[in-house]
Amino acid sequence: MNPTPSSRPFHQVDVFAGNAYRGNPLAVVLDAHGLDAATMQHFANWTNLSETTFLLPAEDPRADYNVRIFTGSEEFPFAGHPTLGSAHTWLQAGGVPKSSGFVVQECGAGLVRIKRDAGRLAFAAPPLTRFEAVDEPLRRQLAVALGIPAGDIVDASWLVNGPEWIGVLLGSADQVMALVPDPVAMGNLKVGVIGPHLSGGDADFEVRTFIPGDAMVEDPVTGSFNAGAAQWLIGSGRAPRRYVAAQGTVLGRAGRVHVTAEDDDVWVGGESTTCIQGTVLL
The missing domain is CATH 3.10.310.10 (Diaminopimelate Epimerase; Chain A, domain 1)
Known part of the structure; x- marks a missing residue:
């Protein structure tokens, strides 16, 4: 000290x-x-x-x-x-x-x-230092940890850019906001979940991120996860090259993350x- x-x-x-x-x-x-x-x-x-x-x-x-x-x-x-x-x-x-x-x-x-x-x-x-689909056992664990049927997971990928995030894509923002995760089943995983807003508004996607510890914490707004998710979703054609993600809604926050892909860069x-x-x- x-x-x-x-x-x-x-x-x-x-x-x-x-x-x-x-x-x-x-x-x-x-x-x-x-x-x-x-x-x-x-x-x-x-x-x-x-x-x-x-x-x-x-x-x-x-x-x-x-x-x-x-x-x-x-x-x-x-x-x-x-x-x-x-x-x-x-x-x-x-x-x-x-x-x-x-x-x-x-x-x-x-x-x-x-x-x-x-x-x-x-x-x-x-750059993502680990970017690959999660294996089937981990995908099943993620479903249990998030309290959803495995079939609700559209896709899941490692998105490591410092923090060792796993990204989970769901079919809608409503599904993201309804999650009640199980911290025991989550274990030591850092998990970010994203789903599209289907009814307009000022945000195109809803994001929630869960961080392990003595007690699992939900982060209000997470730049590193949003950066990895943007590279993943834009690269796979699931997101446009410019979009806004909302985060923190269920915590009473109003986070807005503005994402733009320009040439080879994704700006967050x-x-x-x-x-x-x-x-x-x-």
Whole structure:
């Protein structure tokens, strides 16, 4: 642990929602110089948010800053809403990108490009490091864990881009929102479920994501899963090259994830709002 705490700039940001307190919160320590990993992990556990990020000077000369991303129990090489929230905070604090077109974030998964898109920030989805259909026994486990007949699963695939997501496609958004998962049957699986809205509205798909732990947690809005799901669904022709996914509906949130495929890139974007701004002793 850091033996001599010092005052460091700190923001808490709401990500993936147009209105504050309706998306997914993120804690950001803007100057993490001198902090060791144990201190970062301890503080991330204390904030009790899904993720806390720590900004550092870039080591790669092509990057604008380096970010380390911690959940309450582990460090992630990449995560979506921490990427957008960290970039939003870095820019708000006066960060000036080296490139006129992109902010370049350095993280455990490598370099991630972030661009301004219609008043939002959007990141280029990193490559999937595991992308394959789940086997039949795992598909049966997923059906039991989600409390649905196996025949309701349209498709299921590994979508690993840092977090080890499994994506499950259902036939409709209503089926997604009606899920009552069994945490025991879910075990240690990180599962994201997506289904199309069939009756219009401001979103084309509904998403829910479930994260294992001492007690299974449903994440309000999940950029990394949406990035993998977009690559999967657009690549297979099941989703258009531009769409909006809603997430957090059953939790009383109003997350909106804006997806656009351009050339070889899939961009995942959303709005961010700073809700708390001050300093923290670390």
